[in-house]
Amino acid sequence: MNKQTTEAYTLLKPKQAVPLVMDSPHSSPVFPNDFNAALPLDDLRDGEDVFIDALWSHAPEHGAHLLLAEFARTYIDPNRHVGDVDLAMIEGEWPHAYEPSGKAQIGKSLIWRTLDDGRPIYNRKLSVDEVHQRIQRYALPYQAQLQNLINEHHQQFGVCYHINCHSMSAVSGKMGEGGAGIARADVVLGDRDGTTCSAEFTHLVKDFMQQCSYDVKINDPFKGVELVRAFSNPAQGKHSLQIELNKRLYTDDSGRGKGPGYDKLNQDLIALTALLADFSTHKI
Ligand SMILES: [Zn+2]
Numbered sequence: 001m002n003k004q005t006t007e008a009y010t011l012l013k014p015k016q017a018v019p020l021v022m023d024s025p026h027s028s029p030v031f032p033n034d035f036n037a038a039l040p041l042d043d044l045r046d047g048e049d050v051f052i053d054a055l056w057s058h059a060p061e062h063g064a065h066l067l068l069a070e071f072a073r074t075y076i077d078p079n080r081h082v083g084d085v086d087l088a089m090i091e092g093e094w095p096h097a098y099e100p101s102g103k104a105q106i107g108k109s110l111i112w113r114t115l116d117d118g119r120p121i122y123n124r125k126l127s128v129d130e131v132h133q134r135i136q137r138y139a140l141p142y143q144a145q146l147q148n149l150i151n152e153h154h155q156q157f158g159v160c161y162h163i164n165c166h167s168m169s170a171v172s173g174k175m176g177e178g179g180a181g182i183a184r185a186d187v188v189l190g191d192r193d194g195t196t197c198s199a200e201f202t203h204l205v206k207d208f209m210q211q212c213s214y215d216v217k218i219n220d221p222f223k224g225v226e227l228v229r230a231f232s233n234p235a236q237g238k239h240s241l242q243i244e245l246n247k248r249l250y251t252d253d254s255g256r257g258k259g260p261g262y263d264k265l266n267q268d269l270i271a272l273t274a275l276l277a278d279f280s281t282h283k284i
Pocket residue numbers: 025026049165166167
């Protein structure tokens with residue numbers, strides 16, 4: 001396995017590639033020095049998809065490339081269009097691209113305004129320059145590398161399957177998708193209502209995870225956001241699917257340590273990756 005590390009990401013490459021790319025945009029606990037948030041860093045880790053990098057770390061052994069973000073999600077979220085800026089957070093006029101997704105309403109646009117529990121992350125406005133820097137140094141390089149991987153595999157193999165890896169809280173918080181206090185399924189698959197990958201790919205993952213005794217929902221409440229949308233084109237053979245794993249499956253009560261279910265989930269994900277690798281090379 002070969003490793004490439006930059007300020008924005010680590011890319012783990014297999015010895016022999018299959019057309020399977022995985023990425024984990026939210027699992028880093030690294031907070032760049034110029035964050036200047038009003039909350040303690042430990043609280044800011046609430047936005048982290050803890051252990052998702054580790055749970056998928058076997059992927060290169062099965063021929064998949066694995067891309068991991070090296071900056072915290074609450075610093076800047078690469079799973080947003082870089083124009084999805086919350087204008088209310090910015091000092092003065094925003095002169096760059098503006099593509100609102102509606103996520104600013106729940107405080108979760110490109111740069112988060114609040115944590116899931118509603119606490120504001122900053123006690124100040126952000127300057128245009130610092131937001132632009134975060135985009136140029138972190139979000140864009142991450143997105144560009146993912147796009148590059150998908151394009152290269154597609155060129156080489158005529159097809160590329162991409163899994164966008166996440167985790168979610170067991171129950172939605174005050175600023176959660178769909179409102180507070182809603183218990184989530186074990187696994188939520190997001191293909192943006194069938195637009196980012198073939199139904200066959202979504203159902204392959206759904207059926208496998210159900211066989212492993214997880215309850216699985218599709219696009220409810222998470223449909224997938226920018227990273228499954230931006231580079232996919234199922235008609236051309238570029239398939240992207242988001243997998244959200246419920247933190248209650250594998251963390252302890254603190255949400256930061258491994259829980260009793262970690263090993264089972266890890267083994268199931270190894271078997272799923274082997275299945276996806278075979279599927280991507282038409283062996284099944
Ligand atoms: Zn995530």
